[in-house]
Amino acid sequence: MNWYVVYTKPKWERKVAERLKEIGVTSYCPLITKLSQWSDRKKKVQVPLFNSYIFVQVDEKNRNVIFEIPGAVRYLFWLGKPAIVKEKEIQIIQDWLEIPDIFEIMVDKWQRGDKIVLESGPFATKSATVQEVKQNHYILVLESLGCILKVEKK
Numbered sequence: 001m002n003w004y005v006v007y008t009k010p011k012w013e014r015k016v017a018e019r020l021k022e023i024g025v026t027s028y029c030p031l032i033t034k035l036s037q038w039s040d041r042k043k044k045v046q047v048p049l050f051n052s053y054i055f056v057q058v059d060e061k062n063r064n065v066i067f068e069i070p071g072a073v074r075y076l077f078w079l080g081k082p083a084i085v086k087e088k089e090i091q092i093i094q095d096w097l098e099i100p101d102i103f104e105i106m107v108d109k110w111q112r113g114d115k116i117v118l119e120s121g122p123f124a125t126k127s128a129t130v131q132e133v134k135q136n137h138y139i140l141v142l143e144s145l146g147c148i149l150k151v152e153k154k
Contacts, residue, residue, distance in 0.1 A: 001057050002057070002060065003057050004056050004083065004084060007072075008053065015071055016069055028094075029054045030050065030094070032047060112130055112131070116140070137153060
């Protein structure tokens with residue numbers, strides 16, 4: 001079965017995902033924890049990673065069953081056909097959301113320009129180049145991922 005992207009009414013992502021599960025349709029609404037501030041307090045709340053979008057896994061012939069659920073608006077289309085998301089991409093989203101905010105990396109005496117391979121954390125086995133060495137942190141460039149990682153010293 002394919003994964004499809006369903007557009008929902010604003011703020012209905014969780015409700016639609018829960019109702020789809022109730023009728024036996026596999027759905028996934030990735031959530032992140034966000035610190036929200038009101039005039040009198042701050043609170044951590046879970047919000048959808050993608051506003052107004054959820055993922056559903058359903059057979060091609062049963063795609064219209066999602067419209068039985070209030071709040072489901074339409075499928076996301078790509079080149080005139082419903083967009084299909086690969087299982088691997090769903091797994092990548094799930095893996096990234098499970099990574100803790102803080103993790104430990106064993107640091108030797110790195111110097112600027114050193115080529116290293118990370119041994120732990122979410123980037124384990126990825127190679128990086130030490131771009132900057134400061135008193136309290138390192139800046140690493142992970143070229144294979146196209147990102148920069150800041151590693152704080154303890």
